[in-house]
Structures are given as structure tokens and as C-alpha cells.
Amino acid sequence: MSGEDERKLICDTPDCINNTLLPTCPGCLHGVVARCVCEAIDDLGIQENAIGVVGVGCHAMTAGAVEVDTISTAHGRAPGVATGIKRAYYGEAIVFTFQGDGDLGAIGLGDVLNAVNRGEKLTTIFFNNAGYGNTGGQMGPTTIEGQVTTTSPYGRDPAQSGFPLHMAEMMASLRGCAYSARVGINNLKNYAGARKAVKAAFQKQMDNIGYGFVEFLCTCPPGWKKKPDEAFHWMEKAMMEEYQLGEFKNVDEIT
Amino acid sequence: MDEKVLLTGNIAAAEGALYAGCRHYFGYPITPQSDVVEYFSAKLPQMGGEFVQSESECTSINMLYGAAACGIRAMTSTSSPGFSLMQEGISHIAAAELPCVIMHVQRGGPGSGSTQTAQMDYNQVVKGGGHGEYRLIVLAPDSVQEIFDFVQLGFYLAEKYRNPALVLTDAIIGQMKEDVELRTIDFGPTPEDRSWALKIHRSPKGKSANVHSAVGIVGIYNEWLARTNEKYENIKRDEVRFQSMFMEDAELAIVAYGSSGRAAKGACKLAREEGLKVGVLRPITLWPFPQPQIEELASRVKKILVVEDNLGQMVEDVRGAVEGRAEVHFMGVFSRHMPDCNGMIFPDTILEEVKKLL
Ligand SMILES: Cc1ncc(C[n+]2csc(CCOP(=O)(O)OP(=O)(O)O)c2C)c(N)n1
Ligand code: SF4
Numbered sequence: 001m002s003g004e005d006e007r008k009l010i011c012d013t014p015d016c017i018n019n020t021l022l023p024t025c026p027g028c029l030h031g032v033v034a035r036c037v038c039e040a041i042d043d044l045g046i047q048e049n050a051i052g053v054v055g056v057g058c059h060a061m062t063a064g065a066v067e068v069d070t071i072s073t074a075h076g077r078a079p080g081v082a083t084g085i086k087r088a089y090y091g092e093a094i095v096f097t098f099q100g101d102g103d104l105g106a107i108g109l110g111d112v113l114n115a116v117n118r119g120e121k122l123t124t125i126f127f128n129n130a131g132y133g134n135t136g137g138q139m140g141p142t143t144i145e146g147q148v149t150t151t152s153p154y155g156r157d158p159a160q161s162g163f164p165l166h167m168a169e170m171m172a173s174l175r176g177c178a179y180s181a182r183v184g185i186n187n188l189k190n191y192a193g194a195r196k197a198v199k200a201a202f203q204k205q206m207d208n209i210g211y212g213f214v215e216f217l218c219t220c221p222p223g224w225k226k227k228p229d230e231a232f233h234w235m236e237k238a239m240m241e242e243y244q245l246g247e248f249k250n251v252d253e254i255t
Numbered sequence: 256m257d258e259k260v261l262l263t264g265n266i267a268a269a270e271g272a273l274y275a276g277c278r279h280y281f282g283y284p285i286t287p288q289s290d291v292v293e294y295f296s297a298k299l300p301q302m303g304g305e306f307v308q309s310e311s312e313c314t315s316i317n318m319l320y321g322a323a324a325c326g327i328r329a330m331t332s333t334s335s336p337g338f339s340l341m342q343e344g345i346s347h348i349a350a351a352e353l354p355c356v357i358m359h360v361q362r363g364g365p366g367s368g369s370t371q372t373a374q375m376d377y378n379q380v381v382k383g384g385g386h387g388e389y390r391l392i393v394l395a396p397d398s399v400q401e402i403f404d405f406v407q408l409g410f411y412l413a414e415k416y417r418n419p420a421l422v423l424t425d426a427i428i429g430q431m432k433e434d435v436e437l438r439t440i441d442f443g444p445t446p447e448d449r450s451w452a453l454k455i456h457r458s459p460k461g462k463s464a465n466v467h468s469a470v471g472i473v474g475i476y477n478e479w480l481a482r483t484n485e486k487y488e489n490i491k492r493d494e495v496r497f498q499s500m501f502m503e504d505a506e507l508a509i510v511a512y513g514s515s516g517r518a519a520k521g522a523c524k525l526a527r528e529e530g531l532k533v534g535v536l537r538p539i540t541l542w543p544f545p546q547p548q549i550e551e552l553a554s555r556v557k558k559i560l561v562v563e564d565n566l567g568q569m570v571e572d573v574r575g576a577v578e579g580r581a582e583v584h585f586m587g588v589f590s591r592h593m594p595d596c597n598g599m600i601f602p603d604t605i606l607e608e609v610k611k612l613l
Contacts, residue, residue: 015459049455053321069453071324072467073317074347080314084321085453087279087305088329093455111317114310 014038018067027221027228034062040198053082055103059127076108079115096123105141116211119176129218137223141165168215172248178210180249210254264429271406278304279329281318286370287426288360312337316344323355326452332358346385350468354413361425369596372426377568392420393541397517399433414445427514496539505534511562521602549576
């Protein structure tokens with residue numbers, strides 16, 4: 001038997017996480033995103049001023065794991081609510097939104113575009129799982145071409161329902177955006193990059209520069225009608241092919 | 256004596272908010288209330304406040320939701336089509352039980368309707384217009400002074416009950432000018448507990464605040480229903496407000512609110528000059544509705560004339576309170592002095608109707 005002193009702690013629980021049991025499905029990566037955000041909040045020491053704003057969808061449940069003041073909003077409306085909070089505290093609060101691809105890319109697209117265009121000092125964590133998880137796996141704006149969902153039973157046909165929406169690139173194209181990246185959390189290397197990206201997006205808010213946006217590629221095994229491991233591999237293959245990881249914007253001044 | 260200034264109803268509303276200590280306003284231009292948005296855009300930056308022109312009324316109300324969740328005094332205003340867009344957000348604010356003030360300057364509908372005056376949104380405002388069971392505290396001023404005062408009262412009541420309050424005006428009283436006495440009104444203390452609000456400089460050890468509108472998903476549904484139901488019952492019991500004029504010996508009562516209430520009072524004075532026994536009951540709170548007062552009225556007068564600038568909305572509530580114990584007559588949009596959207600219901604027209612009924 002090896003002695004106790006030989007054991008090393010290689011990974012601890014973030015301070016900012018609370019031990020709520022998340023009701024996410026086996027193989028869902030949403031909880032990992034929440035952990036990543038908690039670690040970034042710890043790294044930056046902003047827990048006491050951080051306020052989380054969630055939309056509607058499974059991503060909203062994961063905010064319960066982040067030990068900060070939170071508010072739930074109507075589907076897609078988080079950027080407006082976050083603006084109200086940010087202004088209420090005259091910029092002092094560190095306000096972030098948790099939004100899914102249905103929430104932000106479909107019903108709330110106008111809300112987020114206008115918030116970014118106003119150059120709001122906010123941070124958005126965007127959960128891209130190529131469709132609607134919470135309502136049972138329907139097609140979303142990020143559903144990829146040919147992908148079978150419960151509302152695209154013959155596969156998404158661009159002629160009929162358009163193209164996969166590339167949010168991180170779109171955000172980067174707006175002048176109010178200071179930081180935009182798409183990240184993966186499929187391995188430790190990517191996870192480290194994701195944590196760095198979230199920190200960078202928060203930093204733009206803390207430095208009063210502009211909007212920060214981080215898109216996470218996620219999974220939804222039941223929505224995709226796949227087993228957890230198959231879902232994970234499909235994300236690595238099909239989604240990562242469509243949605244390139246990378247930093248699309250990182251500026252110290254918005255002009 | 257405090258300062259008196261000549262203001263439009265819309266600007267008086269903005270001043271009322273500023274005198275109430277409100278420093279946050281979110282809005283979107285729409286006739287006939289764009290001047291409110293413009294006024295705040297000029298004033299608030301000078302007063303250390305925050306003004307945001309939103310991209311839609313849908314977002315105005317959500318910005319208000321966020322600001323109200325921080326426990327500060329914040330406001331939005333709009334007119335009919337914009338009010339429709341706010342319904343989703345209002346339902347969420349009511350679910351989250353947050354205090355805030357919304358001003359609604361009515362214009363004609365439905366659709367894009369007209370940009371001129373009307374009172375066609377009574378049902379939408381008073382019965383809810385968003386989904387689910389909720390109530391707004393609805394104040395209906397009939398003068399510029401009352402608009403100024405009621406915005407302040409709205410903030411007080413909203414905080415007292417942690418419920419959104421709405422000040423309902425229309426293009427007539429929103430755009431007309433009158434002298435207003437500017438002063439901050441002290442309605443008394445409001446609850447000190449702010450534990451529900453989103454905070455900064457929070458101790459990480461302390462309990463976090465979670466403002467949510469998912470009353471049956473995050474919380475226990477029946478608890479929410481029971482608590483808000485009790486709150487609504489308390490408001491109904493304690494907060495009914497109305498103006499009564501010449502009612503002591505009246506044989507006919509006119510029931511009207513807002514700009515129509517003002518016309519009704521004018522008609523009543525003319526009638527009294529001619530010795531006619533006419534009185535007016537003007538609901539000031541449309542919710543809570545002065546139902547007990549109208550019930551009582553029904554046992555004293557034979558006839559009630561309801562005047563409102565629409566096809567008949569509040570008249571249904573009056574009939575509900577009267578329960579057949581008096582005759583209820585209605586005068587509405589077809590009694591305007593011109594047969595188009597510029598028409599208005601004048602005191603003389605109401606007087607003619609009164610004479611026919613007496
Ligand atoms: C106004 C409105 N329309 C529709 C819904 C139903 N709804 C709830 S969650 C959801 C989609 C969620 O998908 P997404 O935002 O991608 O989040 P996920 O569950 O995948 O994390 C929908 C359509 C709703 N709650 N409100
Ligand atoms: S339905 Fe999909 S998105 Fe929702 S918790 Fe399950 S796996 Fe995650």
C-alpha cells in the first residue's frame with residue numbers, strides 16, 4: 001500500500017461551484033461548461049460581483065451549479081435582462097448569460113445582436129449542441145446539413161430550412177464585440193483553451209472594453225438519438241468539421 | 256408652495272419618475288409617447304442615470320426586468336403596439352414578483368390602428384395580456400398633475416407589494432399641457448427586505464439570490480399561487496382608489512376613467528348647472544377595480560352611464576358589479592365628435608346622452 005502523502009491532488013472542485021446535482025442526461029457536456037465557467041470566475045476572483053442570466057433550455061439548468069446570484073428570463077431574452085442589470089449597477093456587476101443555440105441563435109438572435117452592437121460590457125456563454133435539447137431534439141439554427149432531428153426527419157435540407165448558423169464568426173463581425181471564440185471541451189488540451197477563452201471574454205468586460213462571446217461545442221445524446229459515446233464521437237467529427245474551433249476576435253478597443 | 260410648471264402629461268410622467276428617484280429608463284420610440292423616450296435621453300445622463308434606447312419594446316421590458324431584479328427604481332413607457340410586444344416580459348416580471356413602473360399611453364388599435372387617442376387596451380392592461388395568472392396594479396390619471404403623482408404612487412405601490420405597476424394614459428392626457436406642482440410625495444416606508452434582489456459585493460459565503468420566473472419549475476407552484484393570490488386579495492381590499500363627484504343625491508351616475516373621466520366630470524358640471532341630478536364615479540385604480548363602490552352605487556341610482564373611448568370594455572366590469580340592479584348604458588367610440596381617428600368624446604355629447612336618459 002502506498003502512503004497517503006504520495007497522493008497528489010490534481011483536480012479540485014472550483015470554489016464557485018455549488019454541489020447542486022444537475023439534472024442533465026448522461027453524456028451531456030453542459031455541466032462541463034458550467035465547471036469551466038466556475039474555474040474562470042475563480043481564476044479572475046470575480047465571484048462576489050458576478051451575476052448569471054439564463055435563457056430557457058437545458059443550459060439554463062446548469063447555471064444552478066454556479067454559486068452566484070442568478071436570474072432566469074424568457075426564452076432568448078437574456079441579453080436584454082443582462083443589459084438592465086449591468087446598467088442598474090452602473091457597470092460594476094460582472095454579468096454573463098448562459099444561452100443555448102435555440103435560445104440565442106433562433107428566438108433571441110435579434111436580442112443578442114443588438115446587445116453586442118450596443119457594445120454592452122457583457123459575457124455570453126453559448127451552448128451549441130446542434131439543436132434543441134430541452135424540448136426533445138428538434139432542429140435548431142445550428143443543426144448541420146443533412147442532420148436528422150424530430151423536425152427534420154429527412155435530414156436538414158438547406159433549400160427548405162437554411163444553413164447552420166456560425167455564431168462566433170457572426171459576433172466577431174460586429175463592432176461592439178471585443179472577444180469571440182469557439183471552443184471544444186472534448187479533451188484536456190481543448191478544455192484548457194476553453195478556460196482561457198472564458199477568462200479572456202470576462203476580462204474584456206472587466207476592462208470595460210466590449211462584448212465577450214464564447215461558443216462551446218456540446219453534446220445532446222438523447223436529442224440526437226445516440227448513445228453517449230456515439231454522441232461524443234459525432235460531435236468530434238461532424239460538428240467540429242462544420243464549426244471550426246478558434247479565436248475570431250480579440251481586441252483591446254472597439255472601434 | 257412648490258414650483259408650478261406647464262408640462263405635457265408625458266413629460267410630467269418622466270418628471271414624476273425622476274422625483275421618485277428613478278434613474279433608469281429603457282424605451283423605444285412610438286407615437287404618442289416618443290417624447291418620453293427623448294426626454295429621458297436628455298435628462299438621465301445629466302443626472303448620473305442610465306438611459307438605453309432598446310431595439311424593441313420586447314427588449315425594453317426585459318431591460319426593465321433586469322434592472323428591477325436589482326431592487327432599484329426603473330421604468331419603461333410605450334403605446335399600444337409596443338405594449339403588445341411587452342406582454343411576455345410583463346408576465347415574467349409579475350411571476351418573479353418584481354417592482355417597477357410601466358407607463359402606457361394608449362392609441363387606437365388593433366394592428367397599427369391609429370396614432371390618435373383611444374382607450375382600447377383596457378382589457379389587455381387590466382385582465383393581463385401575457386400568459387398565466389397575474390395582475391398589474393393599474394393607475395388611471397385624468398390630469399397632468401395626476402400623471403406626475405401617479406408615477407410616484409406607482410413606484411410606492413410596486414415596492415409595497417413587489418408587483419409591477421402600470422400608469423395608463425392616452426394620447427389626450429399624454430399630450431395636453433397643464434400646470435403641475437413638482438414635489439416628491441412621501442407615501443410612507445416601503446419594505447426594507449432586499450434579500451431577493453441581485454447584488455454585487457456579495458459575500459461568497461452568503462446565500463445567493465435567485466430571481467426566477469419559472470414559478471412551477473424552480474419553485475413550488477402552489478406556494479407561489481397561494482402567496483400571490485393572497486397579495487392580490489390584499490391589494491383588492493386596501494388599494495382601491497376612485498374619485499366621486501356629486502354622488503350624494505345623484506339619480507344618474509356616469510362611470511368613466513382617464514380622458515373620458517375628465518369629459519364625464521365636465522358633463523356632470525354642466526348638468527348640475529341645469530339642475531340635473533348627475534354624479535360621477537371615476538375609477539382611479541382600474542385594478543383593483545372599485546367593484547364594491549359600484550355595487551353600492553347600483554343600490555342608490557337607477558341608471559348608470561359608462562363612457563369609454565372604445566367599443567365597450569370597462570362596461571363589462573361595471574355590469575358585473577351592478578348585477579342587474581340598475582340600468583347600465585354605454586357611450587363609446589361612436590360618440591366622438593368626428594367619425595375618424597381624430598375624434599374625441601366631448602362633455603356636451605355626454606350631457607346630451609344624460610338628458611336622454613333622465
Ligand atoms: C417563447 C417560448 N417558446 C418555446 C419554448 C419552448 N422551449 C423550451 S427550451 C427550448 C429550446 C431549447 O434549446 P436550446 O436553446 O438549444 O437549449 P438546450 O436545451 O439545447 O440546452 C424551447 C423551444 C419556450 N420555453 N418559450
Ligand atoms: S436533453 Fe440534451 S442538452 Fe438537455 S440535458 Fe439532456 S443531453 Fe443535455
